[in-house]
Amino acid sequence: MQYVTAGDLRALDCLTNVTNYLKAQKIDIQALMQTMSLDDVKEHLRDIIRECAKQTEAKPKPLDLQRGFATIPLKGIDVPFHSTFLRSGVKPFRSFLLKKIHKTSIDLGKLVGKYIPNVTAKPFALTKEYFEDVYRLTNSPKIGNILANWDKYEEGGEVKTAQAA
Incomplete structure (x- = not known):
């Protein structure tokens, strides 16, 4: 997981x-x-956490997080926007972005093939297949509307213009 x-x-x-x-000491x-009471196991884990916290406090600031065995x-990335716990914030955030970011200021060359959304874990693309994949994963009414009108977008040159960018 x-x-x-x-x-x-x-x-x-x-x-x-x-x-x-836990990995280095092979703690299972x-x-x-099986060998300790639940309270003793909890206390053992608390001791480990206290010692690890001391190691963290001894490090120079600001902290630079490093890859670990399991991290x-x-x-x-400051917050996990893909979490369902934050779903209620999607509409207000979308509204905020629509007010602050103008379509003409978006450089698609910086997004297409380079931006990897958490939803798909694939580089962003302006293809019908990509949008179908996003829709399968999210059932987003906004994406559904785009797909329903995909031919219109292509005829208007919006998709081709964006792909060329």
Whole structure:
């Protein structure tokens, strides 16, 4: 399974330290629970976390998150917008962006083939197949509307112009 975690850099660094420690020391929590009480296992894990937190505090600031055995820092990403917990914020955020970003200021050359949305994990493309893939994953009414009118967009040259950019 894969999770995206956002938060204070100290907490994220500590998470990396803890998972690195668990891996390096080959600590099997299930096996511990066979030989220790649940309270003892919890206390053992708390001790590990406290020691890892001390390591984090000793590091120079600002912290530069590093890849660990089980962690990969996502540079430039401050919040997990793809999380369903944030779904209620999509409409207000879209509205905000529509007010602040004008279509004429978007350089598609910086997006097409270079921007990789979390939804698809594939480089952004202005193709019908790409939009169909996004629609299959999201059931977005906005994307559905674009697909329903795809031929109109192509005839108007909007898709071809964007692809050339």
